[in-house]
Amino acid sequence: MHTTEVLIIGAGAAGLFCAIQAGYRGRKVRVIDHARKPGKKILMAGGGRCNFTNREVLPKHFRCSNPHFVISALKRFSSQDFIDLVERHAIDYHERDWGQLFCDHSSKDLLDALLTECEWAGVELQMNTEIHAVETLPEGGYRVQASGGAINCESLVIATGGLSFPNAGATDLGLRIARQFGLPCIRTHAALVPxxxxxxxxxxxxxxxxxxxxxxxxxxxxxxxxxxxxxxxxxxxxxxxxxxxxxxxxxxxxxxxxxxxxxxxxxxxxxxxxxxxxxxxxxxxxxxxxxxxxxxxxxxxxxxxxxxxxxxxxxxxxxxxxxxxxxxxxxxxEGYRTAEVTLGGVDTHAISSKTFEAHSAPGLYFIGEVLDVTGWLGGYNLQWAWASGYCAGQYV
Ligand SMILES: Cc1cc2nc3c(=O)[nH]c(=O)nc-3n(C[C@H](O)[C@H](O)[C@H](O)COP(=O)(O)OP(=O)(O)OC[C@H]3O[C@@H](n4cnc5c(N)ncnc54)[C@H](O)[C@@H]3O)c2cc1C
Incomplete structure (x- = not known):
């Protein structure tokens, strides 16, 4: 049996970013993921050059059945905040049409920077881990039954992403956990898709x-x-x-x-x-x-x-x-096989736009693409992952 303060399921963009913020706050953080390596979609993004954000990110660039939901997080963590991180790590980048920002060399530069930040923040990464069940603890908090053994935590963050690219490890685990806790979900469709x-x-x-x-x-x-x-x-x-x-x-x-x-x-x-x-x-x-x-x-x-x-x-x-x-x-x-993102997901009416905690399940948080928030093409989906991860990271 392992114990941690913050357990994050999903070592993708949102999960890693949330882990970094919580780690810097002094929280004991563990991230678990069934993939062999973290950040697969970050590596695939932008054809390998990762369109990591956009110069202009506004609520109109997102679809969400609760349109005001995105406003607060996008304000609290702006694209400039992420650009500052990219520059601190001396990653070369360039701007293309419509304000889209891409790495000059490779998405790997960006993933390496995030993993370095995880190390500095004391985040434990546990890959190759299958998640079998999530249970509430009588004294508060959650227990996750996983292939490496059970893990107890105070805060549980679901950052399992959307359904697109099942070959890259996408699953509906996040939606299943949401339903288990009685949270409504908006019907999902493949999006940003031919x-x-x-x-x-x-x-x-x-x-x-x-x-x-x-x-x-x-x-x-x-x-x-x-x-x-x-x-x-x-x-x-x-x-x-x-x-x-x-x-x-x-x-x-x-x-x-x-x-x-x-x-x-x-x-x-x-x-x-x-x-x-x-x-x-x-x-x-x-x-x-x-x-x-x-x-x-x-x-x-x-x-x-x-x-x-x-x-x-x-x-x-x-x-x-x-x-x-x-x-x-x-x-x-062409469906989820080639779609970049998923429309629909966990209904944001059930989630706090400030903390990303589920209103009806204290200590349970949802961030990133698993939520019913879908951005346009152009770096908006990753900016949503960073912004939602950042905000939840201040509270978990
Ligand atoms: C080909 C492609 C190109 C893209 N290009 C861009 C781009 O250039 N710019 C942009 O802004 N957006 C882009 N996107 C979209 C962007 O990558 C996603 O919106 C973003 O990664 C979502 O972040 P996330 O952390 O919510 O989910 P993800 O980054 O998908 O991370 C989810 C993590 O959860 C893990 N997971 C899932 N199910 C389970 C399970 N059952 N058990 C354990 N772990 C699980 C996964 O292994 C994964 O590591 C692209 C997407 C694709 C597919």
Whole structure:
């Protein structure tokens, strides 16, 4: 039988960060995890360069059925606070579009810094540990039955993350523990994930696999403008991943393939300047020819052999609609196998936004992605892990 003051299940971003804060407060902290090594998703993040935060992090960058929940933690631990840590460890980083911050070399630099902080804070890391059961102790506190033996603690922190990438060790343990203690959970879906297409669209669009175009997608009341990538299974790329956070099965998405242009104005100009040019030739200046062919086969574009002079104003409007409001109904998503995050999770109405303790279970805390808080693509999910871990770390 082991005893510790703070026991954290999950040695990922949120768990490690919470452990560091609690350790610096002088708490005896142990982190347990079934994986062989800590921080697997930190290593995978940002294609191995870890998009660790964003210059601008606001509540609007998150989905949560209790939207005010995130405000306090994001204020108490800002992206600048995390940047300060990165700079203290002399990790080189750079900024990409939309304020996204990435390591120059490798995510490993960041994980090493966190593990160094864990060491300085006296945190004990216990990997390769299966969790069998969680029980309350009559005198207060919790007992976790685990493969290395039972562990008693005063504060138990659940930082088991979301359901995406089961190959990287993701499980629903956190949700099961929440339910065991009577906490409500919001239904989960794969998010930040590519869309799959219906057979008819897939047949025409599959040959475009590998082609990327700038696009705007409107979906579920949100809209994003970034690159869209055609794949063998459907569509992906940053704009699709962002839209997937707002998509419900069966819903259409609306794609603008020329977000940078007023197509109607442009076509009217061409009608004057190049009246004899075929529409096909004109549109090929704006979009890949193979994409135009696919749109033609799908019936989305018609009569591309007309000349510019033949285009009526009504026809120009119809073309603007065809390319600016292309409605597609995805057949689904690629699911948790390739999703970066999980929508839904432990209902934050049941959790204190100040301490991250469950209202109905004193000493039991939930942080990070296991909660019903899902960020946009761009470093927001890790910032949520750091911020929620930091805040809980002050109270556990
Ligand atoms: C491929 C990929 C790329 C990503 N890139 C980015 C990015 O660049 N920027 C960004 O902000 N976000 C990114 N994310 C999302 C981000 O990694 C997560 O939101 C974040 O890691 C969540 O932190 P967490 O601590 O809540 O969970 P995790 O980091 O997932 O940690 C959970 C831990 O709990 C452990 N665990 C789970 N189940 C059990 C169990 N049954 N028993 C014991 N231990 C268990 C796991 O082994 C894991 O170590 C990416 C995600 C993926 C999958």
């Amino acid at each position: 869309f799959t297409l219906q057979p008819r669209e897939l047949e025409q669009l599959k040959p475009l696999a590998g082609i990327a175009v700038p696009a705007r997608i409107r979906c579920g009341g949100a809209q994003f403008r970034e690159n869209l990538l055609f794949t063998h299974r459907g569509i992906s790329g940053p704009v699709v991943l962002q839209a997937s956070n707002y998509w419900q099965p069966g819903q259409p998405i609306e794609i603008d393939l020329l977000p940078q242009l007023d197509l109607a104005d442009w076509l009217k100009q061409q009608r004057q300047q190049k009246p004899r040019s075929a529409l096909r030739t004109l549109l090929a200046q704006l979009l890949p020819k193979r994409l135009l062919q696919a749109l033609e086969s799908l019936g989305q574009l018609q009569a591309l052999d007309e000349t510019a002079a033949q285009l009526s104003d009504r026809r120009i409007e119809a073309l603007q609609q065809a390319l600016g409001q292309w409605r597609l109904v995805p057949s689904g998503t």
